[in-house]
Amino acid sequence: MPRLRATQRHSIRFTLNDTPVQGEAEPRMLLTDFLRHVLGATGTHVGCEHGVCGACTVQIDGTPARACLTLAVQAQGCHIRTVEGLAPAPGRLSVLQEAFRRHHALQCGFCTAGILMSLDAFLRAHPNADEAAVRDLLSGHLCRCTGYAPIVAAALDAAARLRDTAHA
Numbered sequence: 001m002p003r004l005r006a007t008q009r010h011s012i013r014f015t016l017n018d019t020p021v022q023g024e025a026e027p028r029m030l031l032t033d034f035l036r037h038v039l040g041a042t043g044t045h046v047g048c049e050h051g052v053c054g055a056c057t058v059q060i061d062g063t064p065a066r067a068c069l070t071l072a073v074q075a076q077g078c079h080i081r082t083v084e085g086l087a088p089a090p091g092r093l094s095v096l097q098e099a100f101r102r103h104h105a106l107q108c109g110f111c112t113a114g115i116l117m118s119l120d121a122f123l124r125a126h127p128n129a130d131e132a133a134v135r136d137l138l139s140g141h142l143c144r145c146t147g148y149a150p151i152v153a154a155a156l157d158a159a160a161r162l163r164d165t166a167h168a
């Protein structure tokens with residue numbers, strides 16, 4: 001039986017924000033590096049590289065996941081969504097992004113892409129989320145600038161607006 005070598009490159013295909021993409025990666029390449037360095041999708045940030053800070057969070061088949069703990073080869077055939085895929089159209093922001101802007105929920109912005117990807121999925125699954133639930137979700141993300149209060153306010157504002165839209 002042939003042995004796989006760690007340096008052997010594999011062709012990887014998946015959809016990135018609804019667009020089919022393809023590239024080659026060694027088996028040990030992380031999804032963060034594949035997104036940023038092979039595909040040029042640099043919206044996903046890399047902080048701790050060991051699953052703590054949440055900066056690298058993307059959605060894999062709709063579920064938030066740490067891209068720094070995911071191998072690129074594991075994305076084969078999946079639907080990957082990154083912060084670049086949040087805006088509904090060029091020049092427009094999603095309800096959640098707009099709420100972040102309204103509440104000044106970012107300063108340096110390093111944590112923002114990951115938080116947006118977590119909150120986007122969370123608010124879809126939990127449209128009635130309260131402050132405690134939002135704070136619990138944010139416990140998986142490190143932000144060194146904002147003190148979290150404006151992020152919580154933005155998340156609750158977005159949740160209310162999304163509920164209004166759903167009931168309109």
Ligand code: FES
Pocket residue numbers: 045046047048049050051052053054055056057066067068069
């Ligand atoms: S870079 Fe992935 S959790 Fe920090």
Ligand code: FES
Pocket residue numbers: 105106107108109110111112142143144145146
């Ligand atoms: S806005 Fe700077 S780390 Fe969150």
